[in-house]
Amino acid sequence: MGLEFPFRKRELKLSTPSNSLSYRDAGVDIDAGDQLVENIKPFAKRTMRPEVLSGIGGFGGLVEISKKFKEPVLVSGTDGVGTKLKLAFELNRHDTVGIDLVAMSVNDILVQGAEPLFFLDYFACGKLDVPAATExxxxxxxxxxxxxxxxxxxxxxxMPGMYPVGEYDLAGFAVGVVEKSKIITGEHIAAGDVVLGLASNGAHSNGYSLVRKIIERSKPDLNAKFDGERTLADCIMAPTRLYVKPMLSLMAKITVKGMAHITGGGITENVPRVLPANVVADIDSKTWQMPRLFHWLREGGNVEAQEMFRTFNCGIGMVVVVSAQDADAAIGHLRSVGETVSRIGVIRTRNGGEHQTQVR
Known part of the structure; x- marks a missing residue:
């Protein structure tokens, strides 16, 4: 005879609190989120392309590939804005960091010859500030x-509790398309080619941990006039330049052998990413006018010259390599569409294991 264990069925009882809770009580305001979506719809509508089959509000965005491409290759890129956002919070300037976010991705996919098709963003905060988020x-x-x-x-x-009050984070990604036969890889770059530099707007979205350290050390008046009518804050927060339309128009006329978007790692670390192993980009920093902001950063932080070139763009936001015979035409075209462009160097044969970008 086996042992029998008594078993009593117990019911789970939920106590009813005197005050019921809502999602808003937990820190999430659904109405605020809905209002943000309504606020941004007209701005998003202005960006639509013929390939887009659905607008904002669905669970996914639908985009077809244009029939103009015979062998379309999708090119994607993703990035954020980095610690430049900390200055945006301190200065209460939220109107340009969104441009930074887009530029960091579309400029990246551009260097492979891609035409950007669509962009998606991710905006995260502890408590949604609708006016700031709308900006x-x-x-x-x-x-x-x-x-x-x-x-x-x-x-x-x-996400309540994840971010300090008044702060947020941004990320995004872009997808573009390029004809397979027109992908730019840099593999045909050779000694004798010319290196062009397109002007930047300032520090763009890189090196801001060092920028903030220099500000902390020198304690400048960020609202004081610094460069003409612009304040120091204006110069520091100037958004990343968008090179897409000028460069796509150039690529339709001239063979571009290689491009480098000058982001984290500055000039010396980004240009080698598009060079064949047997060549060097020899760049002369005296060939362009470095914006006053970079002189201020160098002096304020006592930053060595080579450290400047591997941290900041130092006034060159996009590097373009073309053949010597196409250089004048490329410069003329870029200037005609509003770009400030300089002939900043040449491609030469690499000697031994030297670094692939020499800036002097």
Missing amino acids: VIKGIAKGCEDSGCALIGGETAE
């Missing part, structure tokens, strides 16, 4: 509009 996403829409890229959707995440 940010208006900037994202402007960046997309100015680069011919459709803003087809994104995600707004309100």
Whole structure:
């Protein structure tokens, strides 16, 4: 005879609190999120392209590939804005960091010859500030509009306790398309080619941990006039330049052998990414006018020259390599569409294991 264990069925009882809780009580305001979506719809609408089959509000964005491509290759890129956002919070300037976000991705895919098709963003915060978020996403829409890229959707995440009050984070990604036969790889770059530099707007979105350290050390008046009518804050927060439309128009006329978007790692670390192993880009820093901001950063932080060139763009936001016979035509075209462009160097044969970009 086996042992029998008594078993009593117990019911789980939930006590009813005197005050019921809502998602808003937990820190998430659904109505605020809905209002943000309504606020940004007209700005996103201006970015639409013929390939877009669905607008903002669905669970996914639908985009077809244009029939003009015979062998389309999709090119994607993703990035954020980095610690430049900390200055945006301190200065209460939210209107340009969205442009930074778009530019960091579309400029990256551009260097492989891609035409940006669409962009999606991710905006995360502890508590949604609808006016500030609207300014940010208006900037994202402007960046997309100015680069011919459709803003087809994104995600707004309100996560109480994850971020300090008044702060947020941004990320995004772009997808573009290029004809397979026109992908730019840099493999045909050879000694004798010419290196062109397109002017930047300032520090763009890189090196801001060092920028903030220099500000902390020198304690400048950020609202004081610094460069003509612009304040130091204006110069520091100037958005990343969008090179898409000028460069796409150049590529339609001239063979571009290689491009480098000058982001984290500055000139010395980004240009080698597009060079064959047997060549060096010999760059002369005296061939362009470095914006006053970089002189101020160098002096304020006592930063060595080579450290400047591997941290900041130092006034050159995009490097373009063309053949010597195409250089004058390329410069003329870029200037005709509003770019400030300089002949900044040449490609030469590499000697031994020397670094592939020499800036002097």
